[in-house]
């Protein structure tokens with residue numbers, strides 16, 4: 001079949017590698033395109049990013065030595081607007097990871113109805129091994145190395161794994177200095193997720209978790225025939241997204257029965273009470289991980305995955321739910337807070353076991369939605385209040401969920417395919433309206 005994902009990728013010279021995260025993600029996107037009968041030229045455009053920037057830059061360490069770092073910015077597609085997407089600091093960052101995450105940004109922005117395209121970046125580094133000064137120098141050198149590849153009208157980074165509001169403030173400051181842009185002009189709009197005092201938006205820090213919880217509020221009770229107050233859940237990854245999801249689920253009275261991060265997995269001593277999700281967030285900020293949280297006991301990875309819950313929330317890295325984890329999971333629904341957490345093999349097992357998956361581009365698009373609000377505020381010199389941010393975010397999340405449900409009915413497919421199809425349909429329409437392609 002000339003338009004099958006395998007044929008498109010083979011024509012582009014990909015060597016089949018089922019473990020490759022980019023091939024996994026792009027195959028899912030192309031499958032949705034194939035189902036929509038998307039023309040071959042659009043499938044080809046989606047199959048590779050428009051541009052892949054790779055930089056090497058030296059950074060002075062505190063002891064006076066220099067280290068060379070590798071960074072990426074991949075710009076997947078900008079038909080809908082400037083490239084948009086986070087910057088990751090992690091030792092496992094590779095070109096294929098960043099490419100996969102950039103495609104997901106194109107899909108996410110389209111599904112969320114934003115006038116933004118998709119990009120993603122990262123630096124191969126373990127930020128925990130650097131002092132704050134080293135982290136600042138690394139961020140400034142990376143931003144300088146990216147040069148004109150980023151800009152408020154062109155490509156707008158944001159936080160992701162291993163980066164935060166402080167890193168965004170350093171990026172914005174470096175960009176402003178290099179470009180002679182003023183703080184109150186469009187300079188600060190070069191990145192989002194900044195500290196509120198320096199052009200950030202209220203509500204951005206919690207936005208991704210908030211979006212996840214809005215989706216859960218709207219879709220989960222019907223799927224499991226239970227109110228959120230009686231819902232049990234577990235989470236892997238208790239960083240920004242995982243901990244905000246936990247804190248907001250706590251407000252509904254949902255019970256957190258297991259959490260895992262790099263420091264280990266824990267369960268409550270008193271199952272009837274569950275873990276205190278709010279206190280756990282503070283504890284992780286203070287200690288760096290969930291291990292030894294008061295009122296909890298350590299459990300094995302297997303015990304974590306087999307804990308019986310209504311909902312499982314992956315909020316760590318890609319490809320964490322493979323065949324083994326999918327076989328162990330003892331839940332009814334998965335809300336993907338992380339990007340691409342489920343492998344295709346894992347997904348098959350979940351489908352066989354009747355576990356529904358709420359896909360990442362729907363669940364976690366709240367982060368980029370509030371980033372869009374921040375970008376607009378910066379450009380219009382406005383400051384929104386939290387009620388407005390939350391109300392507008394809720395509208396975007398509801399509209400994105402409605403598009404996914406409609407596409408699922410129309411195409412009679414799973415939620416992930418439906419989400420990609422809804423996103424692609426909008427991208428294809430804009431290509432057609434602009435007269436670029438039929």
Ligand SMILES: NC(=O)C1=CN([C@@H]2O[C@H](COP(=O)(O)OP(=O)(O)OC[C@H]3O[C@@H](n4cnc5c(N)ncnc54)[C@H](OP(=O)(O)O)[C@@H]3O)[C@@H](O)[C@H]2O)C=CC1
Pocket residue numbers: 159160161162163208236237238239240241242260261262263288289315316317318337338339364365367368
């Ligand atoms: N921040 C945002 O606005 C958005 C983030 N996302 C996605 O959400 C996910 C989480 O991002 P974010 O919360 O920002 O990142 P953080 O860096 O704040 O948190 C990541 C969490 O994942 C944990 N983790 C990492 N590797 C593993 C592992 N192998 N096993 C168990 N736990 C692990 C980390 O634990 P430890 O600290 O112990 O390493 C940490 O708790 C990512 O997929 C990201 O791309 C998506 C949309 C927006």
Ligand SMILES: O=C(O)CCC(=O)C(=O)O
Pocket residue numbers: 084085086087108156157158159160192193339364365367368369371
């Ligand atoms: O807020 C943004 O611009 C991007 C967030 C992001 O990287 C993501 O959604 O994966």
